[in-house]
Amino acid sequence: AQSVTQLDSQVPVFEEAPVELRCNYSSSVSVYLFWYVQYPNQGLQLLLKYLSGSTLVESINGFEAEFNKSQTSFHLRKPSVHISDTAEYFCAVSEGGNQFYFGTGTSLTVIP
Amino acid sequence: EPEVTQTPSHQVTQMGQEVILRCVPISNHLYFYWYRQILGQKVEFLVSFYNNEISEKSEIFDDQFSVERPDGSNFTLKIRSTKLEDSAMYFCASSDRWGGQAGYTFGSGTRLTVV
Numbered sequence: 001a002q003s004v005t006q007l008d009s010q011v012p013v014f015e016e017a018p019v020e021l022r023c024n025y026s027s028s029v030s031v032y033l034f035w036y037v038q039y040p041n042q043g044l045q046l047l048l049k050y051l052s053g054s055t056l057v058e059s060i061n062g063f064e065a066e067f068n069k070s071q072t073s074f075h076l077r078k079p080s081v082h083i084s085d086t087a088e089y090f091c092a093v094s095e096g097g098n099q100f101y102f103g104t105g106t107s108l109t110v111i112p
Numbered sequence: 113e114p115e116v117t118q119t120p121s122h123q124v125t126q127m128g129q130e131v132i133l134r135c136v137p138i139s140n141h142l143y144f145y146w147y148r149q150i151l152g153q154k155v156e157f158l159v160s161f162y163n164n165e166i167s168e169k170s171e172i173f174d175d176q177f178s179v180e181r182p183d184g185s186n187f188t189l190k191i192r193s194t195k196l197e198d199s200a201m202y203f204c205a206s207s208d209r210w211g212g213q214a215g216y217t218f219g220s221g222t223r224l225t226v227v
Contacts, residue, residue, distance in 0.1 A: 004154070034215060036218070041121075041220065042220050043115070043116065043118075043203065043217075043218040043219045043220040043221060044155075044203060044205075044216075044218035045218070046215045046216070046217070049215050090155060092155075094211075096211055097168065097211065098143065098145065098160040098167060098168050098210065098211065099157045099160070099168055099170070100147075100155075100157060100216070101157070102147075102154050102155035102156070103154060104152070104153060104154050105154075105155075
């Protein structure tokens with residue numbers, strides 16, 4: 001089974017500063033990679049995903065993530081964060097079946 | 113935008129009691145899932161459901177748990193005799209395709225507290 005590690009449980013960052021949320025997974029088999037975001041009192045929302053092709057994927061609100069097969073990583077980045085980005089971020093991995101494997105989440109707090 | 117609806121948002125129950133967590137998936141989705149997150153731990157897969165039967169389940173999903181689609185809109189998770197360690201956030205999800213490429217739509221969760 002996959003193991004997904006999000007190394008940082010909490011990340012405080014000042015508004016307009018860059019941020020990187022780290023995600024590593026264990027298996028070297030072909031995988032699909034996802035980032036989900038959870039705003040307070042809401043469900044998990046799909047932020048972006050890597051299925052195949054270009055290793056750099058982007059979301060509509062300025063986040064991007066890069067699939068690095070050799071390092072088995074899928075780190076999430078944003079060059080300039082906003083207050084509204086404060087949320088819990090979850091990395092998830094699928095091996096193609098219906099089961100997703102999640103990390104423990106990273107709480108991003110943007111400080112004014 | 114279509115969404116997955118879960119009720120109740122918070123449920124408190126006594127140990128040994130039965131609870132039913134309810135979900136209304138997106139109407140044209142065919143695949144349904146339950147996940148849970150114990151406080152401070154990972155979001156864990158419980159079960160997937162398609163064509164009125166379980167397609168996959170994890171080791172967590174033992175005989176204490178069951179799922180049902182009693183009508184065309186609801187998808188329920190029943191925990192027969194709750195234990196303290198069942199306290200968690202339970203997420204329902206649905207997708208229109210099988211497999212890991214789909215990217216589920218999740219509900220906002222039901223926080224179950226067993227006392």
